[in-house]
Amino acid sequence: MASQRPVTITDVAARAGVSIATVSKALNGRGQVRAETRQRVMRAAEELSFQPNALARSLLSGQTRTVGLLTSDSVGRFGIPVLLGAEDAFGAGEMAVLLCDARGDSIREQHHIRTLLARRVDGLIVVGESTDARPSITRDLTVPVVYAYAPSDDPADVSFVPDDVDGAAQAIRHLVTLGRRRIAHVTGPTYYQASRDRAAGVTAALEEAGLSLSGGQVLYGAWSQRWGRQAAEVILRADPETDAVVCGSDQIAAGMVEAARERGRRVPEDFAVIGYDNWEVLSTETRPPLTTVDMNLEVLGRTAAQHLFAAIDGRATPGVHRMPCRLIIRDSTV
Amino acid sequence: MASQRPVTITDVAARAGVSIATVSKALNGRGQVRAETRQRVMRAAEELSFQPNALARSLLSGQTRTVGLLTSDSVGRFGIPVLLGAEDAFGAGEMAVLLCDARGDSIREQHHIRTLLARRVDGLIVVGESTDARPSITRDLTVPVVYAYAPSDDPADVSFVPDDVDGAAQAIRHLVTLGRRRIAHVTGPTYYQASRDRAAGVTAALEEAGLSLSGGQVLYGAWSQRWGRQAAEVILRADPETDAVVCGSDQIAAGMVEAARERGRRVPEDFAVIGYDNWEVLSTETRPPLTTVDMNLEVLGRTAAQHLFAAIDGRATPGVHRMPCRLIIRDSTV
DNA sequence: GAGAGCACCTAAAAGGTTTTCGGAAACGTA
DNA sequence: TACGTTTCCGAAAACCTTTTAGGTGCTCTC
Numbered sequence: 001m002a003s004q005r006p007v008t009i010t011d012v013a014a015r016a017g018v019s020i021a022t023v024s025k026a027l028n029g030r031g032q033v034r035a036e037t038r039q040r041v042m043r044a045a046e047e048l049s050f051q052p053n054a055l056a057r058s059l060l061s062g063q064t065r066t067v068g069l070l071t072s073d074s075v076g077r078f079g080i081p082v083l084l085g086a087e088d089a090f091g092a093g094e095m096a097v098l099l100c101d102a103r104g105d106s107i108r109e110q111h112h113i114r115t116l117l118a119r120r121v122d123g124l125i126v127v128g129e130s131t132d133a134r135p136s137i138t139r140d141l142t143v144p145v146v147y148a149y150a151p152s153d154d155p156a157d158v159s160f161v162p163d164d165v166d167g168a169a170q171a172i173r174h175l176v177t178l179g180r181r182r183i184a185h186v187t188g189p190t191y192y193q194a195s196r197d198r199a200a201g202v203t204a205a206l207e208e209a210g211l212s213l214s215g216g217q218v219l220y221g222a223w224s225q226r227w228g229r230q231a232a233e234v235i236l237r238a239d240p241e242t243d244a245v246v247c248g249s250d251q252i253a254a255g256m257v258e259a260a261r262e263r264g265r266r267v268p269e270d271f272a273v274i275g276y277d278n279w280e281v282l283s284t285e286t287r288p289p290l291t292t293v294d295m296n297l298e299v300l301g302r303t304a305a306q307h308l309f310a311a312i313d314g315r316a317t318p319g320v321h322r323m324p325c326r327l328i329i330r331d332s333t334v
Numbered sequence: 335m336a337s338q339r340p341v342t343i344t345d346v347a348a349r350a351g352v353s354i355a356t357v358s359k360a361l362n363g364r365g366q367v368r369a370e371t372r373q374r375v376m377r378a379a380e381e382l383s384f385q386p387n388a389l390a391r392s393l394l395s396g397q398t399r400t401v402g403l404l405t406s407d408s409v410g411r412f413g414i415p416v417l418l419g420a421e422d423a424f425g426a427g428e429m430a431v432l433l434c435d436a437r438g439d440s441i442r443e444q445h446h447i448r449t450l451l452a453r454r455v456d457g458l459i460v461v462g463e464s465t466d467a468r469p470s471i472t473r474d475l476t477v478p479v480v481y482a483y484a485p486s487d488d489p490a491d492v493s494f495v496p497d498d499v500d501g502a503a504q505a506i507r508h509l510v511t512l513g514r515r516r517i518a519h520v521t522g523p524t525y526y527q528a529s530r531d532r533a534a535g536v537t538a539a540l541e542e543a544g545l546s547l548s549g550g551q552v553l554y555g556a557w558s559q560r561w562g563r564q565a566a567e568v569i570l571r572a573d574p575e576t577d578a579v580v581c582g583s584d585q586i587a588a589g590m591v592e593a594a595r596e597r598g599r600r601v602p603e604d605f606a607v608i609g610y611d612n613w614e615v616l617s618t619e620t621r622p623p624l625t626t627v628d629m630n631l632e633v634l635g636r637t638a639a640q641h642l643f644a645a646i647d648g649r650a651t652p653g654v655h656r657m658p659c660r661l662i663i664r665d666s667t668v
Numbered sequence: 669g670a671g672a673g674c675a676c677c678t679a680a681a682a683g684g685t686t687t688t689c690g691g692a693a694a695c696g697t698a
Numbered sequence: 699t700a701c702g703t704t705t706c707c708g709a710a711a712a713c714c715t716t717t718t719a720g721g722t723g724c725t726c727t728c
């Protein structure tokens with residue numbers, strides 16, 4: 001608790017009766033050091049519980065083994081798993097993560113970038129809260145940047161996003177395999193890239209199966225449970241024969257399941273429902289638990305981190321990389 | 335992108351035609367520097383977009399303006415707001431946060447502590463995932479530590495936890511004010527401190543009002559929606575006159591509301607329900623939206639961070655500090 | 669006109685580590 | 699003995715900034 005002076009390499013050298021250069025070499029396994037001397041140094045270091053000062057080391061090497069993690073919007077539901085995956089990948093490689101939350105404020109973001117650069121981070125990972133493209137910050141930055149979840153608007157940057165088009169298509173293909181023929185799609189607002197991508201995936205996969213959308217059009221609304229319930233009414237009135245629906249989020253799906261049951265549809269027998277996000281607190285707690293599309297965000301975060309490593313080593317891989325989603329099959333489809 | 339040599343104070347000095355000492359003083363506003371010289375230096379720094387190397391600065395001052403944020407268990411639902419609050423408080427003070435997630439593994443935790451100390455963090459904030467006490471790490475650490483959400487088991491440490499006893503009591507008092515008389519309590523497993531604290535608060539507040547628990551005892555179970563539904567059956571069978579229930583979590587409350595309605599109880603008229611956590615995705619999406627206890631976790635995190643500042647300045651405030659909860663009144667009580 | 673006082677600036681040290689280069693000791697060979 | 703070789707260790711520079719102590723030139727006063 002008391003802030004006594006931390007032990008330095010000089011202390012170890014004195015205790016071992018050698019010079020600081022020898023201590024450095026002994027501990028790092030460099031240069032020529034007699035085995036017996038090395039032992040003596042190691043013992044001294046142990047006894048003093050010496051930890052080399054990372055600052056001094058970084059100052060010299062120019063490498064801080066630190067990366068900045070910039071969340072453009074307040075760390076949300078999607079940011080978290082990405083962050084965890086990244087933290088995981090970095091932690092394994094002895095890297096440390098400086099966390100900065102810009103709260104959706106670009107002034108604040110600029111400020112954070114400046115301080116991160118002043119701290120000489122080796123790289124930057126920018127994680128967004130939606131899959132909509134965000135302004136690039138890579139321009140005139142001296143360190144590599146990787147974007148996760150929200151891609152950069154500059155195609156020359158390195159971005160990782162979930163492949164929502166294919167994710168939604170997987171959901172449709174699953175339903176088609178199960179014999180469903182009148183499938184509707186309810187999703188979030190049109191101004192979300194995620195809504196549009198998922199709708200595109202649904203449409204393409206239906207076409208591929210020679211089917212068309214029940215109701216004739218995608219139902220765009222909000223990401224909420226409430227919209228799920230409303231949409232259920234709309235669908236069942238417009239086309240009472242609808243036997244399945246792919247939802248753009250688990251929240252929508254939860255509302256959908258609830259409202260459908262209230263209107264006498266059995267889920268999944270009469271009416272199969274698929275969610276999106278695999279947000280477990282919701283998807284496993286509905287009755288029945290939801291079949292849903294998981295975006296593998298932890299993997300996405302980890303991959304982004306690994307590619308940041310590569311970029312730091314000068315092996316960047318520009319472009320928008322679409323990471324595969326996977327369908328989690330539970331009881332809301334059969 | 336290319337890693338050209340970063341510009342140093344020497345470059346600025348050369349451009350401005352002065353010594354590096356003068357540059358330092360001009361930029362930091364120290365010492366005697368003629369106004370005209372200061373201008374020239376500032377201009378040079380601007381033109382080169384000079385950022386002082388934080389490493390060198392820290393090495394000299396012994397202060398890194400960095401704190402470690404150690405999450406003992408994988409950053410969960412409760413960890414996040416605490417983390418955000420802390421990040422907020424630190425960010426405002428030009429501090430940076432090094433994030434480490436130990437994934438519930440104490441070996442990993444030890445490892446993270448070592449590397450954080452090697453990086454010479456100015457302090458540590460340890461955030462837990464439940465309010466159960468956790469082992470102290472303060473022993474023989476050279477920097478101050480503050481615990482958030484999960485208190486340290488050493489009372490001499492500085493810990494911040496939500497005041498669950500009072501939070502639950504607030505819920506009861508609210509119901510009593512509304513005229514409810516037969517109140518039940520359904521909560522999580524007994525081995526959670528949170529369950530026991532909330533039960534204690536419920537019991538005390540009921541006693542204070544001269545009432546006793548409907549059903550005669552606290553119903554301990556799981557934190558899940560499923561348990562909420564089961565418990566609803568138990569309660570309504572054991573004492574059909576029960577007119578209100580305080581739940582230990584929003585998930586339990588959500589199950590409770592659903593099951594009660596299915597059994598013909600009107601919520602809130604016949605049966606008032608109060609949740610806990612104010613986990614908004616759930617508490618605002620149930621029908622009706624839940625009255626619930628909010629633990630103010632962001633405030634808790636921010637406060638913990640501020641006290642860490644204080645501790646760094648040598649003004650520590652030992653003990654377990656209980657932070658007030660607040661009741662959020664929505665439509666599930668009337 | 670000389671000493672004192674002032675305003676402004678610079679040289680140098682400090683902070684802790686790694687690395688390079690050179691030096692010292694030990695040993696073998698001529 | 700003189701010299702070369704090998705093995706091990708130490709001195710010093712480098713990284714970049716801040717701060718202290720000191721130095722230079724100027725003005726003021728008697």
